[in-house]
Amino acid sequence: MEQDIGALFCAYQDSVFRLALSYTRSVQDAEDICQTVFLKLLHADNIQPGKEKAWLMQVTANESRNLLRSFWRRNVGSLDELLEDTLPLQTTKDSELFIQVMALDTKYRVVLYLYYYEGFSTAEIARLTHSSKTAVTTRLQRARDKLKTNLEGAGYETADQFGL
């Protein structure tokens, strides 16, 4: 795998980082996970050609969950710190949407990212997150509802401004 690692890193570094960030809400943790995941990729020898991205996302999800389960991680990493590290985005609307997505529970923001941005199917997300397809579908619906409620609570007309 070492011969392709440079190209795979270029292609998927941001996807890995975004998923790790969706889980951890910490730029530092997401960077660390990113490094860990690609180092594992370097040493992996059982990945089918064309399945690299699926493998990366699966390992990223696993690494992120492992980090979240650790005692140390439960006591650090706040939304405020995340926003300090990542904002502002290009527009105020983007920043507000990002804040509200990241304010959701982990299970909701992860499925939102995987479904809307990465384009994974609910079945694929179920495999990645070790959940059932029904659970993913339910989480997606609840994530949309919560997001809409939160944005409206912040004074936005969600249907017009965010397409919700």
Place this chain on the structure above:
Amino acid sequence: MKQQINSVFEQIRLPAQASQRIRARLEMEASELMGKGMENMKRQKNISVRKKVLVSVIAAAVICAVPAGVYAAWHGDIIQFISGGGRIAHYEDNLPSDATQEEMEDYLSDILDQEMAQAESDVDASDSYLKVENGRLILNPDGEKLDITDKLSEIEPYIHTVEPGDGTTHYLIIGGTIDNYGLAEFVQTDDGQWQGGFSNNATGEWYINGVQQLKLPWADTIIQNEQRMQAENSSGSER
């Protein structure tokens, strides 16, 4: 909604500094991996050279110095010859990886000395399955007596194979005359690897032709030594 969320996440990227740091780490790791791969290849190559040298040195010494002898075992395996002799050699473990050719040959000469000390008993053992009885040469490697007198030749080898059932095939090369016959035994495993050999008075055209027919990895060494011996014998006769 998809469009709005995509717009947001598109702006979230691995920071450039982190990207460079991780890339550098990956390159370093990849370089180390390649280095290890090269080292393994080099190590394998060294081992191959050692095996070749071992066989060459011993084959040469056996043919030149004594009438009978035992070629070394490979890989530290025990080789049980039809003759009853067995050998074990762990020479690879005792040689430093950076040993020079000279050091290897010194070391292998020591092994050869040890093998020579055992050779006498193997000569007797080989006599037990290939012997002259009532003017006939009888081969009895596995309980069945074969009269091979009429197959003896100073040019064409008689090759008999024995499969003891342990995955190896033993090739017995026999040639010469009823008064001056010789034999050599070589062992091949089921994966095609040659594991060593035993010889007793194996010399002459029949022996050269025999090792050529078996396509032994060290056939060239044996043949060169045979030819050198023949040349020395010829010059000795002339004097």
